[in-house]
Amino acid sequence: MALRDRYYEHQRPILGTVSVIGFFLLWEWQLTSVVTVDPFFLTQPSKIAAAAKELFLGGAIWQDLAVSSKAFLWGFSAAIIVGIPTGVFMGWRRRAEYTLDPFFTALYASPLVALAPLLIIIFGVGLTGKVVLVFLLAVFPFIFNAFAGVKSTDRLLVNVVRSFGGKEKDIYWKVILPSILPYMVAGARIAIGRGIVGIIVGEFYAASEGIGFAISRFGDTYRLPEMFATILVLMILAVVFTEGLRKLENVLAPWKIGQEAR
Amino acid sequence: MVPCIQASDVTLTFRPKDREAVTAINGLTLEVARGEFVSIVGPSGCGKSTFLNVLLGLLKPDRGEIQLNGKRISGPGEDRAMVFQEFGLLPWRTVLANVELGLELKGVAADTRRKRARELIELVGLTAFENHYPHELSGGMKQRVGLARALVTEPEVLLMDEPFAALDAQTRDLMQTELLQIWDRAKKTVIFVTHSIEEAAYLSDRVVIMSARPGRIKEVLRIDLPRPREYEMRLSPGFNEIKSRIWSTLKEELVTRIGGDGAQR
Numbered sequence: 001m002a003l004r005d006r007y008y009e010h011q012r013p014i015l016g017t018v019s020v021i022g023f024f025l026l027w028e029w030q031l032t033s034v035v036t037v038d039p040f041f042l043t044q045p046s047k048i049a050a051a052a053k054e055l056f057l058g059g060a061i062w063q064d065l066a067v068s069s070k071a072f073l074w075g076f077s078a079a080i081i082v083g084i085p086t087g088v089f090m091g092w093r094r095r096a097e098y099t100l101d102p103f104f105t106a107l108y109a110s111p112l113v114a115l116a117p118l119l120i121i122i123f124g125v126g127l128t129g130k131v132v133l134v135f136l137l138a139v140f141p142f143i144f145n146a147f148a149g150v151k152s153t154d155r156l157l158v159n160v161v162r163s164f165g166g167k168e169k170d171i172y173w174k175v176i177l178p179s180i181l182p183y184m185v186a187g188a189r190i191a192i193g194r195g196i197v198g199i200i201v202g203e204f205y206a207a208s209e210g211i212g213f214a215i216s217r218f219g220d221t222y223r224l225p226e227m228f229a230t231i232l233v234l235m236i237l238a239v240v241f242t243e244g245l246r247k248l249e250n251v252l253a254p255w256k257i258g259q260e261a262r
Numbered sequence: 263m264v265p266c267i268q269a270s271d272v273t274l275t276f277r278p279k280d281r282e283a284v285t286a287i288n289g290l291t292l293e294v295a296r297g298e299f300v301s302i303v304g305p306s307g308c309g310k311s312t313f314l315n316v317l318l319g320l321l322k323p324d325r326g327e328i329q330l331n332g333k334r335i336s337g338p339g340e341d342r343a344m345v346f347q348e349f350g351l352l353p354w355r356t357v358l359a360n361v362e363l364g365l366e367l368k369g370v371a372a373d374t375r376r377k378r379a380r381e382l383i384e385l386v387g388l389t390a391f392e393n394h395y396p397h398e399l400s401g402g403m404k405q406r407v408g409l410a411r412a413l414v415t416e417p418e419v420l421l422m423d424e425p426f427a428a429l430d431a432q433t434r435d436l437m438q439t440e441l442l443q444i445w446d447r448a449k450k451t452v453i454f455v456t457h458s459i460e461e462a463a464y465l466s467d468r469v470v471i472m473s474a475r476p477g478r479i480k481e482v483l484r485i486d487l488p489r490p491r492e493y494e495m496r497l498s499p500g501f502n503e504i505k506s507r508i509w510s511t512l513k514e515e516l517v518t519r520i521g522g523d524g525a526q527r
Contacts (some may be wrong), residue, residue, distance in 0.1 A: 156346065156348055156350045157350060157352060159320055159350070160344075160346065160350040160352075160363075161363070161367070162320060162338060163318050163319070163320060163338050163342075163343070163344050164338065164340075164343070164363055164364040164367045164368075164415070165338050165339070165340060165364075165367050165368065166367045170367055174352070174363075175352070178352070178354040181354075253354065254395065255353045255354050255395045255396070255397055
């Protein structure tokens with residue numbers, strides 16, 4: 001009985017772990033026995049693991065990660081710095097909303113990665129083009145989430161601050177910014193995914209190093225275990241970032257935890 | 263002597279886009295003495311809260327004006343503070359930081375305002391909760407924070423917009439008695455908007471009964487019950503008589519309003 005109780009207590013992590021391990025076991029075992037897909041295309045977790053070990057120990061992947069991270073961080077930071085004030089401004093000033101909304105909605109909805117070739121033409125192969133691509137992809141989640149956050153700001157709280165003599169500046173700092181903080185974290189989670197797409201696509205098109213370049217090079221040379229290993233690293237990084245943001249939200253916005261629990 | 267509050271011919275019409283204009287208050291004239299406790303009752307939508315917001319300085323009347331100590335109200339000021347029906351606490355701030363808000367906006371130094379806020383938190387009995395967030399508090403506790411926050415800037419006039427409407431009946435009774443004690447000590451002028459006849463009769467020196475929209479004053483009733491008032495006083499025949507007098511005046515307005523609504527359909 002005690003064992004069963006303990007199981008129910010930790011049902012979520014137990015089932016999650018079992019399903020992931022089971023997935024890899026199935027992959028490993030099925031390909032060699034049942035399924036007739038050429039194992040060359042899908043390779044096997046054991047081979048991917050060996051390739052990953054080689055990549056990390058050999059050091060090749062660190063250089064690629066460093067190159068891609070640099071472009072990502074620049075583009076992402078720019079997206080935050082531009083996106084949040086733009087969204088707040090749009091949310092607080094109706095004229096700004098009406099003027100800017102058509103462009104931003106169209107751009108957010110379109111597959112901006114299609115601009116990659118153009119950006120490479122304009123900025124050349126290298127850091128700048130990738131930074132611009134990451135920025136373009138990551139900025140809209142910040143704009144629209146900041147905008148939605150401002151729109152959902154409690155008018156009562158704005159009136160409270162006004163009634164105590166608060167000025168426009170106080171309303172921004174003491175009401176709007178704290179209100180939109182959880183929206184920003186949600187926006188950042190979306191933006192990370194889009195930003196990573198920007199990096200990879202940018203490096204597919206024209207690059208001589210970086211994670212995207214590594215993936216495309218391994219693919220071109222039929223080194224599929226290495227290719228999968230690199231993709232896996234990307235997946236893990238993306239999960240770590242988005243989960244880290246969730247934790248960060250709990251630290252930055254402790255009042256939200258209680259509100260959601262109710 | 264100049265009255266503390268002098269409202270003369272206050273008229274305010276809301277003109278929302280793509281909807282009919284609504285005259286919320288029409289020619290409201292009222293004088294309130296320093297230290298007086300005045301309640302305003304009236305049918306829903308009679309402009310009670312609108313009047314409070316004009317007093318607070320968040321709304322400007324189309325006609326007429328309100329003077330405070332002989333000076334025309336043109337915006338928010340530290341001589342007034344409001345206790346809001348839905349509390350209006352900043353959810354990302356602890357009790358202490360919420361109470362400090364008014365002083366912070368005035369630019370008072372951090373240690374001074376902390377000390378002052380702690381005094382008020384003690385006054386409303388929440389010292390053990392100063393580091394709690396609003397979502398961790400009960401409704402009654404939240405409104406104590408609201409009260410402490412309003413008192414911390416030492417306003418001369420306390421505006422209360424149905425402050426206890428969101429509380430359960432027992433908490434409400436308790437808060438009324440505590441409010442009277444605090445008022446007795448702090449000697450503020452209080453304008454108290456409520457739907458509850460009993461609450462108005464129990465707390466006030468005078469009860470202002472407003473007509474249905476557009477709101478104007480229908481009757482002002484002086485409540486000559488001795489102070490301090492204990493809870494038990496509500497059981498006395500005199501108290502019940504006052505309640506029924508307020509009710510009979512108010513009832514005509516409720517009937518008018520319902521009749522009016524019916525005629526429109």
